[in-house]
Each structure stands twice: as structure tokens, then as C-alpha cells.
Amino acid sequence: MAIVQVTIVPLGTGTPSVGEYVAAIQRTLEEAPEKVRYQLTPMSTIVEGDLDDLLAVVRRLHEVPFKRGALRVSTSITIDDRRDKVGTMEQKMASVAENRKRL
Amino acid sequence: MAIVQVTIVPLGTGTPSVGEYVAAIQRTLEEAPEKVRYQLTPMSTIVEGDLDDLLAVVRRLHEVPFKRGALRVSTSITIDDRRDKVGTMEQKMASVAENRKRL
Amino acid sequence: MAIVQVTIVPLGTGTPSVGEYVAAIQRTLEEAPEKVRYQLTPMSTIVEGDLDDLLAVVRRLHEVPFKRGALRVSTSITIDDRRDKVGTMEQKMASVAENRKRL
Amino acid sequence: MAIVQVTIVPLGTGTPSVGEYVAAIQRTLEEAPEKVRYQLTPMSTIVEGDLDDLLAVVRRLHEVPFKRGALRVSTSITIDDRRDKVGTMEQKMASVAENRKRL
Numbered sequence: 001m002a003i004v005q006v007t008i009v010p011l012g013t014g015t016p017s018v019g020e021y022v023a024a025i026q027r028t029l030e031e032a033p034e035k036v037r038y039q040l041t042p043m044s045t046i047v048e049g050d051l052d053d054l055l056a057v058v059r060r061l062h063e064v065p066f067k068r069g070a071l072r073v074s075t076s077i078t079i080d081d082r083r084d085k086v087g088t089m090e091q092k093m094a095s096v097a098e099n100r101k102r103l
Numbered sequence: 104m105a106i107v108q109v110t111i112v113p114l115g116t117g118t119p120s121v122g123e124y125v126a127a128i129q130r131t132l133e134e135a136p137e138k139v140r141y142q143l144t145p146m147s148t149i150v151e152g153d154l155d156d157l158l159a160v161v162r163r164l165h166e167v168p169f170k171r172g173a174l175r176v177s178t179s180i181t182i183d184d185r186r187d188k189v190g191t192m193e194q195k196m197a198s199v200a201e202n203r204k205r206l
Numbered sequence: 207m208a209i210v211q212v213t214i215v216p217l218g219t220g221t222p223s224v225g226e227y228v229a230a231i232q233r234t235l236e237e238a239p240e241k242v243r244y245q246l247t248p249m250s251t252i253v254e255g256d257l258d259d260l261l262a263v264v265r266r267l268h269e270v271p272f273k274r275g276a277l278r279v280s281t282s283i284t285i286d287d288r289r290d291k292v293g294t295m296e297q298k299m300a301s302v303a304e305n306r307k308r309l
Numbered sequence: 310m311a312i313v314q315v316t317i318v319p320l321g322t323g324t325p326s327v328g329e330y331v332a333a334i335q336r337t338l339e340e341a342p343e344k345v346r347y348q349l350t351p352m353s354t355i356v357e358g359d360l361d362d363l364l365a366v367v368r369r370l371h372e373v374p375f376k377r378g379a380l381r382v383s384t385s386i387t388i389d390d391r392r393d394k395v396g397t398m399e400q401k402m403a404s405v406a407e408n409r410k411r412l
Contacts, residue, residue, distance in 0.1 A: 016321030
């Protein structure tokens with residue numbers, strides 16, 4: 001179980017807007033056969049699941065802007081992989097909230 | 104107006120847990136005198152406001168783990184700065200949702 | 207052909223030094239059966255080759271700190287994938303130098 | 310003393326090439342009044358110096374694509390800040406090479 005943050009940026013599209021691309025990425029996530037959970041944020045997409053599943057999904061997401069005509073894509077990924085305990089998105093948020101109470 | 108995504112990782116702390124540090128970062132955000140809006144995600148903190156204000160806040164956040172004893176800190180920042188229109192966190196999410204309907 | 211920048215950070219190791227881990231990552235790169243070229247920089251490792259080969263290599267590199275005892279690993283990847291022309295590491299550096307002369 | 314890795318990407322420029330922008334960034338670095346050392350790699354620019362100086366330089370670099378007409382800029386920064394010892398670019402490379410011999 002790992003969590004991966006992904007940001008995919010098409011270059012040279014002629015418009016600074018990327019909402020169309022992010023929407024297509026979201027649809028690809030919805031249709032993913034792998035068992036992954038995901039969350040969109042204003043800056044990236046966060047996916048959670050088995051690391052190999054996540055990387056397979058990210059690999060497909062990276063193709064999305066090319067399918068829509070982009071000639072160059074910059075994809076940034078951060079993998080948070082913890083193996084001493086299960087680190088889900090909820091567990092991480094709960095840990096911060098718990099620590100926040102004690103400060 | 105810009106949006107900045109920040110991830111701050113202390114190195115060599117002896118424990119893989121970072122919840123304590125993220126909670127201290129959250130407290131520093133709450134107490135920030137600058138006019139910034141923020142949102143915590145399972146992988147990063149997203150702040151929105153005037154870019155110079157955001158960078159001043161990020162500069163302080165970067166010090167938080169050092170104040171708690173860390174000897175090395177890796178801070179990753181992504182700035183999304185759009186100047187042809189106002190790009191708030193809500194506007195970005197709404198643009199994706201709008202595009203999603205049309206796909 | 208793509209270029210991928212990778213930074214792999216072990217968390218909670220008890221020491222802020224990571225040279226040992228980076229050296230092990232370098233050895234893994236040297237032994238990679240895939241046809242990839244690589245370059246170490248003070249902040250990351252840059253690999254060039256077929257994107258699927260690169261991702262397979264990065265997947266193995268991500269395991270290196272775990273094999274050396276790390277319990278949590280944060281791996282950051284940036285993929286630069288250009289499909290209108292061949293974008294090698296040398297071509298990119300040459301393009302910048304060429305543009306620099308004209309400025 | 311810190312090391313900062315910076316990647317600056319203009320969005321919506323109409324061409325997937327960014328060599329012109331990177332060259333202008335390099336010129337801005339050469340003209341920087343702050344005492345910073347820098348190194349260009351095929352994927353990013355690495356700067357070394359006092360952290361506040363580095364952030365001031367990065368702030369100016371971020372403006373470069375806007376001055377050349379870009380309407381949106383995505384700037385990614387990674388700060389490596391170590392305070393138990395002096396961590397220069399050379400020291401980091403030497404530490405990896407030293408560890409590599411022992412593996």
C-alpha cells in the first residue's frame with residue numbers, strides 16, 4: 001500500500017488552461033480496472049493502492065494529454081511508501097489531527 | 104494570486120512518522136500574519152494568496168522541523184502562477200468539474 | 207525516448223546522511239539490464255531511454271533503500287516526454303546553449 | 310548553506326520547446342548580484358548558497374517566462390538544507406563516490 005501524488009502538465013498547447021486535460025485524467029482514473037482510490041486536489045491527483053497498480057495507472061494517465069494532441073508532457077510524481085505500518089490517506093490525515101491536538 | 108503546493112520532509116529523525124512535524128506546520132500556517140488560505144491534503148499542503156506572501160510563509164514552514172530538532176530538511180514546492188485570469192483553488196476544481204461534464 | 211529525473215529519500219533512518227543510499231542506487235543503475243543512460247547530479251539522478259524501461263528502472267531504484275533497512279521511502283520523479291522530436295540530455299543542453307548565444 | 314533544484318515550465322506558449330526560456334533563466338542567474346553558485350542539468354537548474362539568497366534568486370527566475378510573454382508558469386523547487394555539516398554540491402557528489410567504493 002502506497003500513496004502517490006501526480007501532476008501532469010501538457011506543454012505547448014497554445015492555451016494556459018489545463019482543465020480539459022485534468023478532466024480527461026479524472027475520467028481515466030474512474031475507468032481504471034486496478035483497485036485504486038483517488039482524490040483530486042487543486043494542484044494534483046492523489047492515488048492510493050498497491051504500488052505496482054498505482055504506477056500502471058500513472059503510466060496510462062501520462063498518455064492522456066498526448067491522446068488529446070499534446071506534443072510534450074511533464075509528469076511529476078511523488079511516491080510515499082511506508083512499510084512499517086499501513087499508511088492510508090485517512091490514516092495520515094488522522095495522525096496529523098491527533099498530533100495537532102497535542103501541540 | 105498564486106497557488107503553491109508544499110511538502111516538507113525531515114531527514115534522519117530516527118522515526119518514519121512525520122505527523123508531529125506536519126501538525127506543527129499546520130499550527131504555523133494557522134498563526135501566519137499573511138493573508139493566505141490553505142488546505143491540507145494527505146501528501147502536501149496547498150496555500151493560496153499573493154506569491155510573495157506565500158513564499159514568506161513557506162520560508163517559515165521550512166524552519167519548523169529544524170526547531171523540532173531535525174538536522175536536515177527536504178522541502179518541495181510547486182508554484183502554479185497564472186496571470187491571464189484569477190486562478191483560485193475553487194476555480195481550478197470548478198474548471199475540471201465543468202470540463203468533466205462535457206467529456 | 208524520455209528523460210526522467212529521480213530523487214529517492216529514505217525517512218527515519220537515524221542519520222541525515224544519504225550518501226550510502228545514493229551510492230547503492232548508482233550501483234543498481236550500473237547493473238540495470240535495460241538500455242538506459244544516466245547522469246548523477248548533486249540533487250537527483252537523471253535517466254534517459256525508453257519510458258517503460260525508465261519506469262522499470264525507477265521501480266527497482268525505489269526498492270534500494272528498503273533493502274538497506276529503511277521503513278519509509280519518498281521517491282520524487284519528473285518525466286519529460288517529448289514526441290515531436292528526439293529530446294536527449296545532450297540535445298536539451300545544446301538547445302539552451304544555442305539560445306543563450308542569441309540572447 | 311543550502312542547495313536548491315529548480316525547474317521552471319511556461320504553460321500555453323504554443324510550442325513544446327523551452328530552450329529559449331531556460332537560456333533567459335541562465336542569463337538571469339549569471340547576472341544575479343547574490344553570491345550563488347549554479348549548475349545546469351538537462352532537467353533543472355541547481356543553485357547553492359545562503360538559503361535566503363537562493364530564494365530571492367528563484368523568485369526572480371520565476372518571473373523570466375512572464376517577461377517573455379508566458380501567461381502561466383509552473384515552478385518546481387526542491388530545497389536540500391542540512392545544518393549539521395556543510396553540504397555543498399561537491400561534498401554531496403564526493404560522499405556518494407566515497408560510499409560507492411565501499412559497496
